[in-house]
Amino acid sequence: MTTTNDLADDLLALQMAAEPLGATLLGIPGHDEDLADPSAAADERTRAAALRIAERADALVEAGDDPLTAKVVAQQARAAVDRIDARMVEYTITDLFVGPASSLLSYLPMLPVPDAERARAYVSRLRKVPAHLAAVAERHRAGVAAGRVPVRRLVDAAIAHLDRYLATDLDADPLLAHPLADDLAAVADERRAVVRDEVRPAFAEYRRVLAEEIAGHGRPDSAPGLCHLPGGAEAYAALSRVHTTTAKTPDELHQAGLDIIAALRAEYAELGARVFGTDDLAEVFAHLQDDQDLRWRDEDELLAAARTAVRRAEEAAPGWFGRLPSQPCEVRPVPAAEAPGAPPAYYMQPSLDGLRPGVYYANTHGVTERQRFIAETMAFHEAVPGHHFQLTLAQELDELHLVRRLADVNAYAEGWGLYTERLADEMGLYSSDTTRFGMLAMDSMRAGRLVVDTGLHAKGWSREQAIDYLRENTPMSALEITTEVDRYIAYPAQALSYMVGRLELQRLRAEAQQRLGDAFDIKAFHDLVLCNGPLPMTVLDELVTAWAA
Numbered sequence: 001m002t003t004t005n006d007l008a009d010d011l012l013a014l015q016m017a018a019e020p021l022g023a024t025l026l027g028i029p030g031h032d033e034d035l036a037d038p039s040a041a042a043d044e045r046t047r048a049a050a051l052r053i054a055e056r057a058d059a060l061v062e063a064g065d066d067p068l069t070a071k072v073v074a075q076q077a078r079a080a081v082d083r084i085d086a087r088m089v090e091y092t093i094t095d096l097f098v099g100p101a102s103s104l105l106s107y108l109p110m111l112p113v114p115d116a117e118r119a120r121a122y123v124s125r126l127r128k129v130p131a132h133l134a135a136v137a138e139r140h141r142a143g144v145a146a147g148r149v150p151v152r153r154l155v156d157a158a159i160a161h162l163d164r165y166l167a168t169d170l171d172a173d174p175l176l177a178h179p180l181a182d183d184l185a186a187v188a189d190e191r192r193a194v195v196r197d198e199v200r201p202a203f204a205e206y207r208r209v210l211a212e213e214i215a216g217h218g219r220p221d222s223a224p225g226l227c228h229l230p231g232g233a234e235a236y237a238a239l240s241r242v243h244t245t246t247a248k249t250p251d252e253l254h255q256a257g258l259d260i261i262a263a264l265r266a267e268y269a270e271l272g273a274r275v276f277g278t279d280d281l282a283e284v285f286a287h288l289q290d291d292q293d294l295r296w297r298d299e300d301e302l303l304a305a306a307r308t309a310v311r312r313a314e315e316a317a318p319g320w321f322g323r324l325p326s327q328p329c330e331v332r333p334v335p336a337a338e339a340p341g342a343p344p345a346y347y348m349q350p351s352l353d354g355l356r357p358g359v360y361y362a363n364t365h366g367v368t369e370r371q372r373f374i375a376e377t378m379a380f381h382e383a384v385p386g387h388h389f390q391l392t393l394a395q396e397l398d399e400l401h402l403v404r405r406l407a408d409v410n411a412y413a414e415g416w417g418l419y420t421e422r423l424a425d426e427m428g429l430y431s432s433d434t435t436r437f438g439m440l441a442m443d444s445m446r447a448g449r450l451v452v453d454t455g456l457h458a459k460g461w462s463r464e465q466a467i468d469y470l471r472e473n474t475p476m477s478a479l480e481i482t483t484e485v486d487r488y489i490a491y492p493a494q495a496l497s498y499m500v501g502r503l504e505l506q507r508l509r510a511e512a513q514q515r516l517g518d519a520f521d522i523k524a525f526h527d528l529v530l531c532n533g534p535l536p537m538t539v540l541d542e543l544v545t546a547w548a549a
Contacts, residue, residue: 002056004066004073008403011053011073015080015403018046021107021125026406027351032121035132038100038139043084050080068532068539069400072407075245075536079408082238086492089136090143091229093210094154094490095161095341100136101206102161104129106338109174110348112355119180119187126175126194130202137209144217147230152218153463154490155210157341162207164337170196174337221463224489225456236457239493243410244500245536250458253496257450260443260499261473267440275433288373288437288475296372299333299364305372306345306362307331309379309429316427317385322523323531325392329383330359339365343487344374344480347382349391358388369479376431377438380424386417393530404533410494412534415501418446422502437475444474445484446502449495453488463489504537505529512548 016023020031036042057074061067093099097106108126113119143149168174175195180188219228226232226239240250248256265281272284288294296302310329317324327350334342342363350358360383363370380386390413394405421439430436448470455461455469466485470476476484488495513520528547535543 002060004057004060004070005401007053007056007060008069008073008401011050011077012401012403012406014046014049014053015076018042018080021104024111025107025351025356026349027353027355028402029353032118033124033128035104035125035128038089038132038135040139040142043089047081047084050077050084053077054081068535068543069404071539072404072533072535075409075539076403076407079242082242086235086238087143087148087231088235088239088492089139090146090148091140091150092490093140093150093158093214094486095157095338096154096487096490097338097342098491099154099158101133101158101203102338102341104132105161105165105174106335109177109335110356111178112351113178113180114355116181116184116187119184119191123187123191123194126191126199129199130205133202133206137206137213140209140214144214149217149219149229150214151221151224151489152215153221153224154486155215155218157486159207159210159215161337161341162203162210166200166204166207168337170200173200174335175199223460224463225458225460226492227458227460233458236492240496243493243497245409245411245538246500246504248500250454253450253500254454254459256503257447257452257454257499260447261451264440264444264447271433271437271440275437285475288371288441289477294371294373294434296367296370299367302364302367302370302372302375303331303333303362305375306360306379306383309376309431310360310383312431313380313384313424313427313429316429317389320423320427320522320526321385321389321530322527323393325358325389326396327357327392329388330357331379331383332359332361334361334363334365336365339363341483341486343483344370345378345382347387347391349387350395352395358392360388366479369477371438371441371475371477371480373434374438374441374476376429376435377421377424377442380429381417381421381442385423385427386420387413389420390416390530390534394533397531397533400533407534409534409536410497411501411504411537412540413501414498415503415505415537416529418442418498418502419505422506441475445470445476446495446498448474449484449488450499452485453493453495456485456488457492501537504541508541508544512544515548 016028016031019036020034023031054074054077057070060070095102097103111122113122173195176192226236268281268284269279273279276284276287278284310331345362348359350356397405421442424430425439452466452469456466463485467481470481509525512525532543
């Protein structure tokens, strides 16, 4: 008889086979020579297998066989189905890391090559890049034929990214970045030849396909949302389920964002009166957007501030968490080739094999245009006590099945990151009232995401409408607003996960505090949330409610 553990094994095998590059990044062996098969036939096979797993998991929940794990397996399997049904590979062409070429250029340089076996596997994987990109190009052509076309602006950005890569001297190619041991000179020579003779020509051919066959079909800035594609409403609904793990409708999410934006005005007024001597929202925003003293002078200053914030949070964490990660978080700049299309910051979790640490990447591109008052908030969200704590602790839960430790639940992960921005205020981590504006600005941005993401993909907003809304309702810089909007266009529904998850975590904490009164222990609550692995919001609700009872 199949057990929940058996089914979790089946799901993990399916996930790693479908995303072998992700498996290697996580430190899971057995896939180091492979790249994903982006063909429609492969997607159909994966979809059918995931659906069978989900249905079997439902039965195991009913049977009471480790129901928590069975629920996670069911949700993760159905999320795989929803992703495939959205057909994003057909029209997702962008310089953001979710694009087919940009993901390879982002993730391949992160792969460790510590020994001869993995160095040779890396070369084998590089040899598969041409076939992979050719298959991706076929999916783009199929998308054009079906009317599922990309956004022209983002195609142009992807082409510009490829141009930057192809203009790089071979000696500086990021795919050759990792040095090999002296006794692997022959492998190093082979790797260099494969990149020169096979990989770079494949990227050049993919660039040609984008420029000559795809770009001309691209949607204009006036129609960037999924609602402008055949089946777009269904695709957006599927992706919303994936990223929020709730059944909230676009209208409900849109209104929630509008309500939070309105409520934040009072906090801006109070803080603005103290810092700038005005409680007028427009004047407060003008100070935050235009004051050159609130900009960075150079890259070193930005990175130093990020490292200081992370260290300060690590020192305060024992007062708020019972269980702490076994390793510190590193801080690095976003690689230069990726930086123009990358978000202001992001986190890459450590690998299970210990070869790659957890890293907080801060974007130093256009550094003098970036706002310094958001730096601490970003560090608390992406690093400590945010994603570094959540992702690293999950990996260290050896008592849980690997599926539970690695489950991809955006509302949980990003909800936790956003929750920690406010938690950092409770912990006394913000160094000044000015840096607390970062907390409010990020709240505005995440609430604005609910409004703008649904506006673009469900209500037919133009790119300019989305930019104008964020300019009016957030104090973010023009650079960050345009980068954010292009991200929402390229990555539909992902931006919904932040505020949806944060609101759920705050609700669950408030209800537990009300029920437990003086017996409520914030350390125990945080350990409960973090030490059961990533959970869908509905499952986390059941867990916290049972704990409080």
